[in-house]
Amino acid sequence: MAPVVDPRGRPLRSVLYIPGSKERALEKARDLAADAIIFDLEDAVAAEEKENARAMLAQALAAGGYGSRLKIVRINGFDTRWGRDDAAAFARAAADAILVPKVGTPADLDAVAALVPDLPLWAMMETPAGILNAASIALHPRLQGMVMGTNDLAKDLSARVQPGRAELITGLQLCLLAARSRGLAIVDGVFNAFKDEAGLAVECEQGRNMGFDGKTLIHPAQIETANRVFAPSEAEVDLARRQIAAFDAATSAGQGVAVVDGRIVENLHVATAREVLARAEAIAATAQ
Missing domain, CATH: 1.10.287 (Helix Hairpins)
Known part of the structure; x- marks a missing residue:
């Protein structure tokens, strides 16, 4: 059976996205029951706020107070004007890993690894190319985990995702196979209807049954359900x-x-x- 915690033994039941540009959210995250936090500099931050968010997040991480939660920073892609500066800024920050968006090939990880020599890397699996190259991406020596980006994947596929996510199952399973073949951590994509607790529970159960370590979340209200479903009863x-x-x-x-x-x-x-x-x-x- 594949590992159910990340390589350093921490649970990954609930992995909450926090915008790096929201000071109040950064503060509140210190007291939430999430197992891990993805501090987001990419999709959750408007273009005009990117540089301010980078500075604000660096200050928040330096201040600490996030306890045993796994602290992952999602940088902008290197195809943007912010990506390389993000990587350089957090190469030696008080984070546990760098999350690389839209990984399509191992070369995407190589580029970040060159600027981030010490921290483990995680890969966003959210493009058709990334899914098809999941096995080779998983072989990267610096990679510690994968995060499913189901919203972006559905967009690129032009898929109309229905309850049960049959439209995404192939992609989810290919990434699971790749991650487990290398003993990597892997967490499921987000559930968008954050007020639909019953729907979230169903999708968490599906992810847990498939073998994911946990679920990425977009709202603190989702933490309790993910923690419950992904924990042994x-x-x-x-x-x-x-x-x-x-x-x-x-x-x-x-x-x-x-x-x-x-x-x-x-x-x-x-x-x-x-x-x-x-x-x-x-x-x-x-x-x-």
Whole structure:
């Protein structure tokens, strides 16, 4: 089973976009229950505010106060006049990673890596080229995670996305396969109707069932639902513990399999069970 937390052991159930140009939002984010924050300098910031946002965000990150939340800065693309300055400004900032927009090939990551020598990179997977090149992008040595940009992908596909997202499933799965083949973190795209809690829960369940580590969010009101859906339930934790105990007992008795609730338990099931418990423990640690 693929990892369910990022490479440094942090949960990624809820990944909230925060505009780098909004001082109040930057302040409020220090007290939110999101597992990670994407500080956005790209889509959420108007052209005339780009440089002010860069300075404001740098000051906010230097001030700290974001606790254990993973701090990711989404810079502007290098095809804009702001991208290279963004990368240079945050190359050694108090962030955990740089998120590169509209990654189409590994060369897009190379260009940023040259200006950001120390921080891990994340890739926005949001273009047809990026989806088709997901496997080669995942091979990049500096890449730590992928973020699905489902709105941009739908736009480029001219897709009319319906509940269930059948129109995007191929793209989502290709990126999941690429990320998991390299042990990378990967989070699902946003759910736009931020007042539709039931709809959000359904889409979170879909993403969790597919294998995503968590979901990107556009509003703080979405955090609780994402945190709940992407966390192991009490029943899942209980089952994991019983599977491990039963398999250990079977092994001690010289048997290679155990039976729990009428189902066979083998090595692979125990590995999954241990990951469920590790995830639950990581989530509990963030709440302390």
